[in-house]
Amino acid sequence: MKRIVYREWRLAPQRYWGLLALLAVIAGMGGLAFWYMEHQGHWVTGMTNEIVWGTPHLFAIFLIVAASGALNIASIGTVFGKTTYQPLGRFSGLLAVALLVGGLLVLVLDLGRPDRLIVAMTSYNFRSIFAWNVLLYTGFMAIVIAYLVTMMERRLKGYYKAAGTLAFTWRLLLTTGTGSIFGFIVARQAYDTAVLAPMFIVMSFLYGLAVFILVLMFACAQDGRPIGPYLLKRLKGLMAIFIAGVLLFILIYFLTKLYGAKNYDLVNYYLVSGGRYTLAFWFGWVILGLLAPYGIIMHPALGQDPKWIAGASALVIFGGLASLYVIVIGGQAFPMTLFPDKTILESGFHDGVGGQISAYAPSLPEVLLGLGGVAVALLITAVGVRVLQFLPESLADKDIDPHAAVKA
Amino acid sequence: MKNPSDMKNSSAVIDEGRRGFMRTAAGVATVTLAPGVLLHTLAHAGSPGQGGGVPRAEPVTDAVRYGMLIDTTRCAEGCTACVSACNRENGLDLQEMPTGADPALWDRQESRWIRKVKVQDNLTGHVSNLPLMCQHCEHPPCVDVCPTGASFKRADGIVMVDRHLCIGCRYCMMACPYKARSFIHANVEEKLTLAPRGKGCVESCNLCVHRRDHGQPSTACADACAAEGHHAILFGDLKDPASPLSQALAKLPSRQLRENLALNTGVRYSGV
Amino acid sequence: MANALVTGGRVSLGLAGALLALAVQAGGSPFVTPGSQAAKERSCVEATDFMRRNHMEVIKHQRDATVHGGIRSTKHSLAGCIDCHVARDAQGQVLPVNDEQQFCGACHDFAAVRLNCFDCHATVPAPAPGKAAGSAGQALGGASPGSSLPPGHPQPAAR
Numbered sequence A: 001m002k003r004i005v006y007r008e009w010r011l012a013p014q015r016y017w018g019l020l021a022l023l024a025v026i027a028g029m030g031g032l033a034f035w036y037m038e039h040q041g042h043w044v045t046g047m048t049n050e051i052v053w054g055t056p057h058l059f060a061i062f063l064i065v066a067a068s069g070a071l072n073i074a075s076i077g078t079v080f081g082k083t084t085y086q087p088l089g090r091f092s093g094l095l096a097v098a099l100l101v102g103g104l105l106v107l108v109l110d111l112g113r114p115d116r117l118i119v120a121m122t123s124y125n126f127r128s129i130f131a132w133n134v135l136l137y138t139g140f141m142a143i144v145i146a147y148l149v150t151m152m153e154r155r156l157k158g159y160y161k162a163a164g165t166l167a168f169t170w171r172l173l174l175t176t177g178t179g180s181i182f183g184f185i186v187a188r189q190a191y192d193t194a195v196l197a198p199m200f201i202v203m204s205f206l207y208g209l210a211v212f213i214l215v216l217m218f219a220c221a222q223d224g225r226p227i228g229p230y231l232l233k234r235l236k237g238l239m240a241i242f243i244a245g246v247l248l249f250i251l252i253y254f255l256t257k258l259y260g261a262k263n264y265d266l267v268n269y270y271l272v273s274g275g276r277y278t279l280a281f282w283f284g285w286v287i288l289g290l291l292a293p294y295g296i297i298m299h300p301a302l303g304q305d306p307k308w309i310a311g312a313s314a315l316v317i318f319g320g321l322a323s324l325y326v327i328v329i330g331g332q333a334f335p336m337t338l339f340p341d342k343t344i345l346e347s348g349f350h351d352g353v354g355g356q357i358s359a360y361a362p363s364l365p366e367v368l369l370g371l372g373g374v375a376v377a378l379l380i381t382a383v384g385v386r387v388l389q390f391l392p393e394s395l396a397d398k399d400i401d402p403h404a405a406v407k408a
Numbered sequence B: 001m002k003n004p005s006d007m008k009n010s011s012a013v014i015d016e017g018r019r020g021f022m023r024t025a026a027g028v029a030t031v032t033l034a035p036g037v038l039l040h041t042l043a044h045a046g047s048p049g050q051g052g053g054v055p056r057a058e059p060v061t062d063a064v065r066y067g068m069l070i071d072t073t074r075c076a077e078g079c080t081a082c083v084s085a086c087n088r089e090n091g092l093d094l095q096e097m098p099t100g101a102d103p104a105l106w107d108r109q110e111s112r113w114i115r116k117v118k119v120q121d122n123l124t125g126h127v128s129n130l131p132l133m134c135q136h137c138e139h140p141p142c143v144d145v146c147p148t149g150a151s152f153k154r155a156d157g158i159v160m161v162d163r164h165l166c167i168g169c170r171y172c173m174m175a176c177p178y179k180a181r182s183f184i185h186a187n188v189e190e191k192l193t194l195a196p197r198g199k200g201c202v203e204s205c206n207l208c209v210h211r212r213d214h215g216q217p218s219t220a221c222a223d224a225c226a227a228e229g230h231h232a233i234l235f236g237d238l239k240d241p242a243s244p245l246s247q248a249l250a251k252l253p254s255r256q257l258r259e260n261l262a263l264n265t266g267v268r269y270s271g272v
Numbered sequence C: 001m002a003n004a005l006v007t008g009g010r011v012s013l014g015l016a017g018a019l020l021a022l023a024v025q026a027g028g029s030p031f032v033t034p035g036s037q038a039a040k041e042r043s044c045v046e047a048t049d050f051m052r053r054n055h056m057e058v059i060k061h062q063r064d065a066t067v068h069g070g071i072r073s074t075k076h077s078l079a080g081c082i083d084c085h086v087a088r089d090a091q092g093q094v095l096p097v098n099d100e101q102q103f104c105g106a107c108h109d110f111a112a113v114r115l116n117c118f119d120c121h122a123t124v125p126a127p128a129p130g131k132a133a134g135s136a137g138q139a140l141g142g143a144s145p146g147s148s149l150p151p152g153h154p155q156p157a158a159r
Helices: A013-040 A055-070 A072-078 A083-109 A114-122 A129-152 A154-183 A196-222 A229-258 A261-273 A276-298 A306-333 A364-387 A402-407 B004-029 B081-089 B103-109 B141-145 B171-175 B220-227 B244-251 C002-027 C048-069 C078-085 C103-111
Strands: A342-347 B066-071 B114-121 B127-133 B151-153 B159-161 B233-237 B267-270
Touching (some): A055 A083, A072 A154, A129 A154, A154 A306, A196 A306, A196 A364, A261 A276, B220 B233, B233 B244, C048 C078
Antiparallel strands (some): A342 B114
């Protein structure tokens, strides 16, 4: 096997700085949106006392979930010893850290009192899964950076396997924590189930991989670095498995809920009568976000075309955002069962009178804040690949796996 | 937490270098007072505690647990005296809609600590009216989920928010089974001395905690309900078997809302 | 980390206090706002130079005792600070204590230390019982013990 040569991203300065400027503008608009929301208060958002977590959380959770998933490529190379994936390890680690920073930024900037972030670092309630997540996120960052060092520093090669195993274990814990934020909410019917934790893990596998494929293809295309068909075939095969996994967990989720009579109305809401949430579930998540990309990947002709694989990844990302819209916002919009087997006729606090779904319309600042987080994640990645050797000079099959060229 | 004498010591170390300088400054202001000089008890001159009983001097204990019994058969349809009284008591009505806000949206963003709800049984058609607010659970989910410990249960059973620690993450609002909490969505220009509140924190009914700390017998909502002649809200100490609340609870059948969650709420309902 | 911040904050505040003392010395004006109750007192609730440097620690200690323990009897309450340190204008209207020219506002402005007590806390004293037209006392909701009258509307704070 050839020695893998990693090189900084060598774009023409104009092109590179143009890209950075574009990302910086989007990030800057997110910053302005934050300033506006912080200065005015959350009344300028679409969030209310019913829909307490809105669009910023949708983006933040997507980025955090994708962050842990993006690390998978490195884990497969290190923990499961698949040499084909090893040249991608550095880029995978970089993307994971960048996505996590972007996601956390959005989460933190949406707080009612972001100026008190220090309180979240110094005052812990260890019964809170949220507090545990603060530790899981910071720990993830530290561990992945250490893992990256063992990949890039020859003298630390001895710790490579150990660091990779720790990072893999940690990322499983992290996504379990993220899913449990919802899973532990006993009050709301849409949550209150442990299946959300493994479901978030499988979602992270899928969304992280889709983001990874898309960013990798973009980075390589910009710099004229080849990606071998065998490698792409492996990546898309992985994506197909994860799509099937998410579909399975959707099924388990609904079967779990359907088993109790008290949740019949919830399942009906998601699958039939939930208006925009039903639409987002079927068309956004299941059809466009899962079945369509699966079809593309499995298609004998389209599945061979890198452009279509990129398109399938983009669809998965779209479906990922739709899934979090369904879970985070749809889950809150479903009227809470304050009085089982009773109908609320009137209320002074919009308690789902007559079974009404809570209204929510995102405002521009919320969307800009979310997109700002995405831009920050990409900005970190763009700077990373430019200044350090994260990306192999060639991902052609013959350069990364001599047997692969034959197999393909 | 340091006490003042500790702070004196530590500041003496810090201040060594500036002592002379400070002495000059202090001289001008004639504030060189030796410890032990008679200090005026300024804190209470004209303070809000007046006329409202004696302010509490000892920390609250779990010898009492405050709670309520709401007799829904006495709760009148269309009456919102308890809601208005709560808004007045805690200064919620001092908050105005921000200029440029959409009234329909603001209506869902405004804080409400208590609201009136009218429910009908799906099978029997029986209709009940009731006020709904924080149920002051023994095992409050909002306290479990709060990352900073801002959401807490006081020793006397009152579940409340320490606004100094609240970072405004709203996880407690996700977790509350009674949707009892509100997030302050805008600047609060006008607030009351004994009910501090400000933008970016979560808040909810605290059983008129300032009244508890001044030894007053009841809550604003219970007083207002009684003033209307309905007497649907009875406030008191759940741990005192002789309290009117305990006596009434012993006599009248009552239940917790969402009792399947086994939160042992401090607010009980009868007739629903 | 937090300790370092607190210490750092204390040092810088102490320093700012010293600077202010110097500034005031030059201007010849007193530390407290003229016309406030505090101007008539010989000292603050603790020795004044101690309070100047440590008031935030004192208030913070009291804050936890009040919020978690319900203790409202001590002399270290923030409401007490406000009662004593507010001034009135020519018309006899109380001036918010965090205004630029007022006790808290002026010093924090000078020291460039952000003051966020008043994000939530009232900046003027609660009106004494009976003073506000048609209402009996402010923040207790006015209903005296045993009274069955609905609480009168408390007088809104000026800012």
